[in-house]
Amino acid sequence: MNEISRPTPEPIKFVAKNMRLDLRLIAEMIEPGSRVLDIGSGDGSLIETLFRTKGCDARGIEIDMAEVTRSVAHGLPVMHGDADHDLAEYPDGAFDFVVLSRTLQAVERPREVLRQMLRIGTRAIVSFPNFGHWLVRWQLLSTGRMPMTSVWSRAWYETPNIHPCTIRDFMALCEQDGYVIELWLAVDEAGQRSPWRRSPGLANVFGEQALFRLRKA
Amino acid sequence: MDLPDLPEAEHQNVRFADGFVLDCGTTLPELTVAYRTYGTLDAARANAVLVCHALTGDQYVAEPSPVTGKEGWWTQVVGPGRPVDTDRYFVICANVLGGCMGSTGPRSLRPDGSRWGTDFPPVTIRDMVRAQKRLVEHLGIERLFAVIGGSMGGMQVLEWASTYPDALFAAVPIAAASHHSAQNIAFHEVGRQAIFADPEYHGGRYHEHGTIPARGLAVARMAAHITYLSEEALARKFGRRLQNGGLSIFGDMFQVESYLRHQGSTFVRRFDANSYLTITRAMDYFDLAADHGDDLAAAFAGTRARFCVVSFSSDWLFPTRESRALVRALNRAAANVSFVEIPTDKGHDAFLLDEPDFHRTLAGFLAGCAERAGIGR
CATH class of the missing domain: 3.40.50.1820 (Alpha/Beta hydrolase fold, catalytic domain)
Structure with missing residues (x-):
């Protein structure tokens, strides 16, 4: 009871034009007919797309009860819950893909969440906003204040994004915990894949969002 | 009754x-x-x-x-x-x-x-x-x-x-x-004891006596009915509103009392006391994990x-x-x-x-x- 009555942090929401692209890119990474768990399923558009266009058994977990009710009332299998507390219950290998989009920076224990994702799923798909983006770096350097951008738009004292990381940070964690990066890409503000996507160093400066597909080694 | x-x-x-x-x-x-x-x-x-x-x-x-x-x-x-x-x-x-x-x-x-x-x-x-x-x-x-x-x-x-x-x-x-x-079982037990305590229950053989344990069953229903509502709902519907003004001991003083009595008295016209005992026991016994x-x-x-x-x-x-x-x-x-x-x-x-x-x-x-x-x- 306590954990649901907690004030629910609002993770960063990308602007609408990028959101669809973000979900489309994720859907492209998922094979037809897969068992999929979408953590933070929001309005359920990803699981609906996966069910309708790819015949997937796609389910969602969502922290916002109003979104859960809307999704279930729309015929989608979504349960109220969150990444930090509800993954531990699933058996090993229950899913082919476990998706966590735009939420990693807002969970309490990102490393544990990743570990659980790759325990209950064969593959994990993770997207997050890149804190290494040049604008973020420039604002901190030039003003000495916490950056405020279109993506990082909440003040430090009230942001739900308590674990920001850069693309390089994330890659280092994957290496440390023995996860294989099967695919990755970074996109700029307009949601375009860019020529620097093969260079982690450049992506870490110019990529506004990052998307990874992982599996265990 | x-x-x-x-x-x-x-x-x-x-x-x-x-x-x-x-x-x-x-x-x-x-x-x-x-x-x-x-x-x-x-x-x-x-x-x-x-x-x-x-x-x-x-x-x-x-x-x-x-x-x-x-x-x-x-x-x-x-x-x-x-x-x-x-x-x-x-x-x-x-x-x-x-x-x-x-x-x-x-x-x-x-x-x-x-x-x-x-x-x-x-x-x-x-x-x-x-x-x-x-x-x-x-x-x-x-x-x-x-x-x-x-x-x-x-x-x-x-x-x-x-x-x-x-x-x-x-x-x-x-x-x-x-x-x-345990709390649910406890509330059910209050209801069952109310039925048993009614002289008209006759050890469950009330049919043979041409009567029903209406008081006991009504009290059981009243106790259970409280558990079906929330404090907020009771406060919203009745609050501390009085029924007919002054202080009384035997009549209904508060509206909530009158409401519960009504729930009790209508219930006994449609439900059998022994059924109530049987079904509450079935609920209490239910434990799927066990x-x-x-x-x-x-x-x-x-x-x-x-x-x-x-x-x-x-x-x-x-x-x-x-x-x-x-x-x-x-x-x-x-x-x-x-x-x-x-x-x-x-x-x-x-x-x-x-x-x-x-x-x-x-x-x-x-x-x-x-x-x-x-x-x-």
């Missing part, structure tokens, strides 16, 4: 004369299941929805009860164009085993013509479900599209999913739990049913945490689970009342399942 026995009414039923073995080991020589259906069974016999009623409910889900004349207890949920749409689904509801609306129970006659009364053997939620299974088979239905129920009805839903996993496509336990808590080595997930191992678990925020009889524990067990069994908590101040009874979010959720879940099951195309 002298009241006539419950009005006799003809209830649609089916009789199974081949004996019915109960969990307690006793065999009932014959089993009668009283039931009602709504809507039309489709050619594939695939659109049947079983509704399981709660402790004091009955099979008259969507039509007036012949006993009370009051409209069905779930007309907001079951009917044409309702969430459980009788234009689309074939809805079945049976009076539970042990009940008093026509199914075999303490009020029924034994083959020798005497009433069962307190000799009626203890029944379990699983016995109730087995009796429903007999009915469903009798109706020629191999697999139900959905089993839906609130409170004790939700317990039956869980038992269905556990005992007959291949006989249902979807399961909707509402405001329910996998076991009755039946599976204390592992609730084992009760659902390998299930392919789609679950929709619904709780209500102000329900303290079957609180959300119980539903959440159920959801986690279903997750451990890798079941397909939807789970919502409906925000409301109406307490446990919310599942019977006008809760648009709940109704939308139920309708959408069933529609989504129907699409996947290929029903109604």
